[in-house]
Amino acid sequence: MRLLGGGIPFVWGIDTPEIGSHAKCIKERRLALIAKGRLKELLEERGLRIEIKGIDNTPAHRLLVNIYREDGSEVGAMLLAEGFAREWRPRHKNDWCRR
Template identity: 45%
Template sequence: MGVTLITIATSVVLTCLSLSAVDGDTIKCNGQNMRIMGPGAPFKSGIDTPEIRNAKCPKEKLLGKQAKLRLAELLREDVKIEDSGERDRWKRPLVWVRMPNGKTAGEILMADGYAVRWQPKYRSAWCE
């Protein structure tokens, strides 16, 4: 008779006394930048939104500003910030912004057309 081990991923819910959108896929919680994710797992699946600061074309910058405004709108709801325990290459915590209905803000941004699904080897095409 074999033993089956099941690993259950857990996340920590963060308390943000101040919460704002930095861009379409980055929030600032208590002064710390955090990268939001979609419904996927860290480094396997996430979201990408257009850049504002390092945009490659005017179209990307405009789309990036729109994505930031939509994320800011979502952050005004009663959201939960769940830390995955992982960090991106810039040392930002990878977090899920969980909406009251259970969806992530990333899922909503994708559904609304402000974000696309990210996966390893993804290359953005905001200027095409």
């Protein structure tokens, strides 16, 4: 499953730091663990609503989703606003190791 953050498949969404061996540096790995913890907190809430928007074109064929809380806020957009994610657009790479 891949969060879109309220975005539109293949047009824009959110990008989160990579975890484990996919991370390009220790800073990215640490940020990923913090972001994962925050996402876990949000996903433990009751009353979440999932909207499936499509399927990505990777070999894993992950679902592209927006997840909404009871108050209508979108989980991925919250991660973006809280600094745990960055905007994603095609052909744009976020460098989590800089900044």
